[in-house]
Amino acid sequence: MKNKAMEARLATELETFLANRRTLHLSTLDENGHPYASYAPYATGEDCIYVLLSDIAVHGVNLKNNPKAAVLIVEDESESQTIFARIRVNYQVIAEHIPLDAGDDYDSAIDKLHQKQGDRIHNLSGMTDFNLFKLTPIGGRYVKDFGRAYAIAGNSLTGESIDHLRDGHQQREAIKANQ
Template sequence: MENRLADELEEFLMTRRTLHLSTLDQDGHPYASYAPFAKGDDCLYVLLSDIAVHGVNLKNNPKAAVLIVEDESEAQTIFARIRVNYQVQAQHIPFDAGAEYDEGIDCLQKKQGDRVLNLSQLSDFNLFKLTPLGGRFVKDFGRAYTIAGQSLTGESIEHLRDGHKPRASVSR
């Protein structure tokens, strides 16, 4: 079952084009945003501008969280959209990093198109590699899984068995 879940998660990631990104500002306050992304080998790549708050935040604090979620128009129920979230460690990959930079830009260009090549030539755009530190994959009510390890599909995926519980009966 674990291999099947990893395959489903991999397929889900391949069908998404954007992620929600939660970063921390210099005072430790959370900041929510979104960005186009591409999947690398057990990482995610984003290309962010210094003009954008999330780009500055990641340069100053590499701890972040990512949410990749099923589109509302595709969801069977709005309360149980398919989603995966990760705690990530961000690494700024400088323009002069050679093959490492080229790999990230190539992944982004294949996923997001040629605009990536244009943006990558602007000095205010920075490539970030987001390495997962663990996460959660939710497919529906009662079908939530913990992703353990530093990979997108996890070194293990375990079903969360402590599901929703009814409230004690209360008269209203």
């Protein structure tokens, strides 16, 4: 049986965590299927993440050619109580290019980026090589500490469900003793 109160609390924590971060790590695939890691400033929308990427940047080209990607948003090292268990959320996403002529969808996303990232967004969005992408989660994982990892199911940032992953770390000695 699922604990709806716990799921609601975790969803609120996750929303706060996302609101307090400004950049994400982005893993895209090149034309040969090789992964490419980068980062980008972001803003959240209704169940999605927005990024503004240049055609000059490898990750921008990669997303235009292959919409499958992964996102990692992680607690800053200086804020972490332990470097081995930084708070983080990762998502598998599908990217959608939102063209300039998309009207309100484009304008609303740029406004969200501007609110989070500042005036530079208006300068960059006015350049012809910059493209807006909407990253929609298809699942993910929220990790708060050792033994406190949660699977995020569904197509939203906080998931349609958040389930505690209970099969965790085991001591090597205990494994050997049970063999």
